[in-house]
Amino acid sequence: MSSTLSFELRRKLSTPEAASFLNLGVSTLNKLRLTGGGPRFIALGRRVVYDVTDLEAWSEARKRSSTSETLAA
Numbered sequence: 001m002s003s004t005l006s007f008e009l010r011r012k013l014s015t016p017e018a019a020s021f022l023n024l025g026v027s028t029l030n031k032l033r034l035t036g037g038g039p040r041f042i043a044l045g046r047r048v049v050y051d052v053t054d055l056e057a058w059s060e061a062r063k064r065s066s067t068s069e070t071l072a073a
Contacts, residue, residue, distance in 0.1 A: 012042065012049035021055055 013021060018039070019029040032038025033048070039058035042049050 011052060013052060013055070015048055015050070018050040018055055021050075021052070022059060 015029055016026050019026045033041055039050060040054040
């Protein structure tokens with residue numbers, strides 16, 4: 001793995017950056033964090049950050065091939 005790629009995978013994203021990465025609104029990501037069901041996050045005092053690998057895993061877990069499919073519990 002190249003050092004640049006390795007850095008990008010370890011980089012932590014702020015809530016606005018994570019929302020942009022997922023193509024979601026900041027308020028949607030905030031709501032998911034508060035109600036559950038959103039990607040894993042790290043609380044650093046009052047600051048919330050997201051690991052890129054957690055965002056990718058959360059996104060991958062939501063892939064569907066049909067609108068009738070439901071999320072696995």
